[in-house]
Amino acid sequence: MAQKPSIPKGTRDFSPAEMAGRNWIFETIRSVYRSYGYSEIETPSLENLSTLLGKYGDEGDKLLFKVLNSGDAFSGIDYSEYALGGGAYNSNALSLRLSEKGLRYDLTVPFARYVVQHREEITFPFKRFQIQPVWRADRPQKGRYREFYQCDADVIGSSSLLNELELVEIIDKVFRRFGLNVSIRINNRKILTGLAEICGFPDKVVDITVAIDKIDKIGLEKVREEMLERGLTEEAVAVIEPVLLLSGSNAEKIDAIAKLLGGGSPSGIVSEAGLKGVEEVKELFSYIDGASISNEVVLDLSLARGLNYYTGAIFEVKSLDYQIGSISGGGRYDDLTGIFGLPGVSGVGISFGADRIYDVLKALDKFPAGLGETSRLLFANMGSVPYIIPVAEALRERGVPVEIYPDQTKLKKQFDYADRKGIRFLSINGSDEEAAGKVNIKDLENGEQRLFPAGDIDAILEFIGL
Amino acid sequence: MAQKPSIPKGTRDFSPAEMAGRNWIFETIRSVYRSYGYSEIETPSLENLSTLLGKYGDEGDKLLFKVLNSGDAFSGIDYSEYALGGGAYNSNALSLRLSEKGLRYDLTVPFARYVVQHREEITFPFKRFQIQPVWRADRPQKGRYREFYQCDADVIGSSSLLNELELVEIIDKVFRRFGLNVSIRINNRKILTGLAEICGFPDKVVDITVAIDKIDKIGLEKVREEMLERGLTEEAVAVIEPVLLLSGSNAEKIDAIAKLLGGGSPSGIVSEAGLKGVEEVKELFSYIDGASISNEVVLDLSLARGLNYYTGAIFEVKSLDYQIGSISGGGRYDDLTGIFGLPGVSGVGISFGADRIYDVLKALDKFPAGLGETSRLLFANMGSVPYIIPVAEALRERGVPVEIYPDQTKLKKQFDYADRKGIRFLSINGSDEEAAGKVNIKDLENGEQRLFPAGDIDAILEFIGL
Numbered sequence: 001m002a003q004k005p006s007i008p009k010g011t012r013d014f015s016p017a018e019m020a021g022r023n024w025i026f027e028t029i030r031s032v033y034r035s036y037g038y039s040e041i042e043t044p045s046l047e048n049l050s051t052l053l054g055k056y057g058d059e060g061d062k063l064l065f066k067v068l069n070s071g072d073a074f075s076g077i078d079y080s081e082y083a084l085g086g087g088a089y090n091s092n093a094l095s096l097r098l099s100e101k102g103l104r105y106d107l108t109v110p111f112a113r114y115v116v117q118h119r120e121e122i123t124f125p126f127k128r129f130q131i132q133p134v135w136r137a138d139r140p141q142k143g144r145y146r147e148f149y150q151c152d153a154d155v156i157g158s159s160s161l162l163n164e165l166e167l168v169e170i171i172d173k174v175f176r177r178f179g180l181n182v183s184i185r186i187n188n189r190k191i192l193t194g195l196a197e198i199c200g201f202p203d204k205v206v207d208i209t210v211a212i213d214k215i216d217k218i219g220l221e222k223v224r225e226e227m228l229e230r231g232l233t234e235e236a237v238a239v240i241e242p243v244l245l246l247s248g249s250n251a252e253k254i255d256a257i258a259k260l261l262g263g264g265s266p267s268g269i270v271s272e273a274g275l276k277g278v279e280e281v282k283e284l285f286s287y288i289d290g291a292s293i294s295n296e297v298v299l300d301l302s303l304a305r306g307l308n309y310y311t312g313a314i315f316e317v318k319s320l321d322y323q324i325g326s327i328s329g330g331g332r333y334d335d336l337t338g339i340f341g342l343p344g345v346s347g348v349g350i351s352f353g354a355d356r357i358y359d360v361l362k363a364l365d366k367f368p369a370g371l372g373e374t375s376r377l378l379f380a381n382m383g384s385v386p387y388i389i390p391v392a393e394a395l396r397e398r399g400v401p402v403e404i405y406p407d408q409t410k411l412k413k414q415f416d417y418a419d420r421k422g423i424r425f426l427s428i429n430g431s432d433e434e435a436a437g438k439v440n441i442k443d444l445e446n447g448e449q450r451l452f453p454a455g456d457i458d459a460i461l462e463f464i465g466l
Numbered sequence: 467m468a469q470k471p472s473i474p475k476g477t478r479d480f481s482p483a484e485m486a487g488r489n490w491i492f493e494t495i496r497s498v499y500r501s502y503g504y505s506e507i508e509t510p511s512l513e514n515l516s517t518l519l520g521k522y523g524d525e526g527d528k529l530l531f532k533v534l535n536s537g538d539a540f541s542g543i544d545y546s547e548y549a550l551g552g553g554a555y556n557s558n559a560l561s562l563r564l565s566e567k568g569l570r571y572d573l574t575v576p577f578a579r580y581v582v583q584h585r586e587e588i589t590f591p592f593k594r595f596q597i598q599p600v601w602r603a604d605r606p607q608k609g610r611y612r613e614f615y616q617c618d619a620d621v622i623g624s625s626s627l628l629n630e631l632e633l634v635e636i637i638d639k640v641f642r643r644f645g646l647n648v649s650i651r652i653n654n655r656k657i658l659t660g661l662a663e664i665c666g667f668p669d670k671v672v673d674i675t676v677a678i679d680k681i682d683k684i685g686l687e688k689v690r691e692e693m694l695e696r697g698l699t700e701e702a703v704a705v706i707e708p709v710l711l712l713s714g715s716n717a718e719k720i721d722a723i724a725k726l727l728g729g730g731s732p733s734g735i736v737s738e739a740g741l742k743g744v745e746e747v748k749e750l751f752s753y754i755d756g757a758s759i760s761n762e763v764v765l766d767l768s769l770a771r772g773l774n775y776y777t778g779a780i781f782e783v784k785s786l787d788y789q790i791g792s793i794s795g796g797g798r799y800d801d802l803t804g805i806f807g808l809p810g811v812s813g814v815g816i817s818f819g820a821d822r823i824y825d826v827l828k829a830l831d832k833f834p835a836g837l838g839e840t841s842r843l844l845f846a847n848m849g850s851v852p853y854i855i856p857v858a859e860a861l862r863e864r865g866v867p868v869e870i871y872p873d874q875t876k877l878k879k880q881f882d883y884a885d886r887k888g889i890r891f892l893s894i895n896g897s898d899e900e901a902a903g904k905v906n907i908k909d910l911e912n913g914e915q916r917l918f919p920a921g922d923i924d925a926i927l928e929f930i931g932l
Contacts, residue, residue, distance in 0.1 A: 005579040005806045008512050008567050013580055015587070016505030016594070023506070035862040037841035037869035037887075039482030040489070044613050045511065045569075045599065046474050046531075065512075066534040068565060070603035074555040079545035089540040098564075099534060101474050103511075113471040114479055121481070123886040125872055128482070133511065137536035147510050160872035162851060169859070290852045292859060340471045375503035385628060386756045393635070393758060396501040403503035406591055406626035420589040421503075 010146030124157030154349030194274015476612030590623030620815030660740015675770035
């Protein structure tokens with residue numbers, strides 16, 4: 001009758017050691033968010049499907065996990081209505097008939113819903129952060145999970161670029177605390193709009209950005225080809241190409257792109273939107289230059305992530321020491337809450353990719369030493385346990401995690417327990433120690449062993465180094 | 467087109483103020499668990515339905531949230547096979563055909579699954595804690611949610627009663643830290659088995675315990691009636707009744723129940739199981755008497771919660787200052803992992819009811835002052851912002867949460883922002899302060915205002931009291 005236990009593909013158990021690393025990541029991000037005045041919220045895992053559907057494109061809709069209505073969900077339905085013939089059914093329509101709720105797909109749409117629903121009680125500008133799992137019915141593969149945490153911060157209700165600066169500072173500080181060197185890439189959606197305008201294809205901004213976003217992966221020649229395949233002319237490509245070749249400092253790139261968008265490109269077209277984007281980038285970099293950012297911040301004109309809703313700044317962060325793709329990103333969106341009835345509210349946000357950051361920290365051995373330590377001291381169980389209980393209790397009150405081995409069993413087994421759990425100090429006390437009112441403690445790291453009066457908690461604390 | 471946003475019934479958004487309270491609860495519980503050497507794990511929200519089904523009784527099975535298989539879940543099914551006539555369908559069978567996964571219902575079954583699945587890498591006795599949400603398709607009502615957190619700790623792989631002591635210590639310490647007076651109730655399943663034996667209805671232990679568990683609510687007379695309705699004879703009830711009337715100290719109750727189970731009841735029957743239960747209770751209370759427990763610990767022979775799988779100690783905690791039912795509970799189970807292929811492993815665990823504890827703390831105003839504070843200091847935005855950025859940054863580096871108002875707007879609006887967010891210190895700096903290299907800070911609580919050199923972070927820290 002016994003089942004062989006397993007978990008759904010794309011999901012994970014987290015062991016104590018993994019939890020220690022993950023909690024450190026979350027706490028680091030949380031404390032930096034808090035230091036900038038961001039407040040934490042949580043939203044339910046289950047949202048109404050009407051909240052989620054249509055927000056992530058057709059592909060996203062398919063990746064939503066839908067939850068069956070409870071009770072007698074299946075009765076009163078005429079299944080023949082949904083039949084497509086040959087045993088096939090209209091799954092989309094049927095699933096909506098059978099489920100009203102879904103698991104959240106990201107933290108951004110629930111946040112937009114939250115802002116609209118609670119707008120009367122929110123103080124704007126609203127700086128919130130949120131660290132919770134999300135679910136996607138994606139095909140699982142290495143590094144891609146069906147359930148994973150997002151760590152988002154957003155400011156909503158302010159269009160000041162100081163918010164962008166603050167998010168760059170936060171990114172910089174978080175990775176500094178992780179001990180990771182990163183490259184913070186910045187672009188602006190308006191510049192991408194401008195590129196489409198000056199090349200004469202203002203309606204092809206998505207095609208252009210999808211193509212140029214790949215330049216790091218496939219190179220300039222293939223990007224050219226892809227733009228042509230996507231319907232651009234040779235002349236249009238000739239306008240875009242110099243932008244992709246821009247190099248030099250951020251200031252030099254800003255000057256050059258300003259000229260191209262201001263009528264200096266082969267087409268001679270001027271893009272007002274594009275010039276607005278340049279102004280924004282210029283202002284943001286002037287703030288960045290005045291702040292103490294220790295990681296490199298680079299204007300990357302091919303950066304286009306999340307084009308669906310970004311309208312201003314676009315951020316992306318890459319590890320410089322370990323190849324793994326983007327480990328953080330974000331941007332500004334001007335009308336996220338419009339769909340829920342609150343139009344014209346501007347917001348900007350970032351998100352940290354906890355799973356990838358975990359992989360990088362692990363690969364580069366950057367987790368702090370002692371992170372996974374559970375207990376500092378194990379009292380072996382030699383039968384004289386009641387005598388030990390108050391000592392253990394006093395140590396715990398002083399902040400030391402302490403265990404008493406529960407079973408009176410072979411010392412070898414108790415020793416192995418301390419060893420496998422990485423407990424550094426072992427205290428073995430028999431009737432002699434009890435009679436003398438003493439506690440014997442051994443440092444398993446260097447073999448040093450000492451005897452303390454059971455009541456001398458200060459001396460014990462000094463010995464065990466906490 | 468705008469939707470009026472809402473969330474599924476029985477779910478909740480948590481605002482920053484609520485999160486502050488909830489995080490304090492979770493962190494308090496977490497830190498006490500850790501001080502006893504418990505390690506944190508997490509399991510996925512989604513479990514295979516085969517893991518969950520049949521573990522919570524028929525009623526529990528119905529309360530599982532089932533997740534629709536992704537992709538084309540509905541095709542290839544002959545719906546007529548499931549038709550019951552009259553437009554009704556066999557929902558249970560169809561839902562299992564359409565969904566393989568469900569949301570976890572508690573943390574205990576996933577923990578049992580985890581232990582079996584990871585037994586090779588676990589060091590036993592395994593002390594784990596887990597703080598995660600669970601989902602139940604229960605009818606929502608006041609204080610009952612469809613998504614809520616559980617905070618469990620369990621020790622598995624040790625039958626020593628020192629584990630029970632430790633869990634009582636943990637309960638005591640957690641509620642002491644919360645500033646709540648509680649009554650810790652203890653019983654033992656073997657004593658309940660014994661009662662069924664000595665009254666001559668060994669197979670009616672569930673009926674008896676369901677009835678006597680209600681004594682606080684319905685009184686002795688109704689419990690008598692219910693036992694008779696459930697098939698007990700007057701003679702059997704006459705055996706049980708004196709047990710329910712036992713009073714006095716724990717030691718006196720232990721002596722009395724030992725006599726009744728040892729042949730001293732009207733039936734004269736001796737229950738070996740019951741006497742074993744008395745021995746366990748006696749040993750546990752001897753440990754408790756030697757430990758420094760500050761809340762009352764009471765032997766409550768009518769306590770029967772979670773009878774489905776408890777086999778030894780049973781715990782329940784009630785608030786003494788606020789009527790709200792059980793706020794923590796647990797017990798020992800001897801074969802939780804058997805169903806997953808690892809029989810004979812004994813475990814004991816407890817769980818804190820975070821939602822009820824939150825309600826009690828709120829009602830009794832026990833949350834620490836300043837818990838919801840976001841930022842300590844707001845720099846108003848008078849245009850001279852770049853000058854302020856390094857000051858704000860230096861304060862954050864010293865651990866002070868600090869904000870710069872992002873938009874250069876009316877001072878009234880910025881002041882209101884500080885007021886509504888409960889930010890105590892406001893710094894307003896114009897071109898004069900900038901020219902003089904000074905920072906002006908006002909304590910909004912008492913109106914005191916002072917001017918500091920922008921670089922004198924120590925003086926600022928002293929003034930703002932952090």
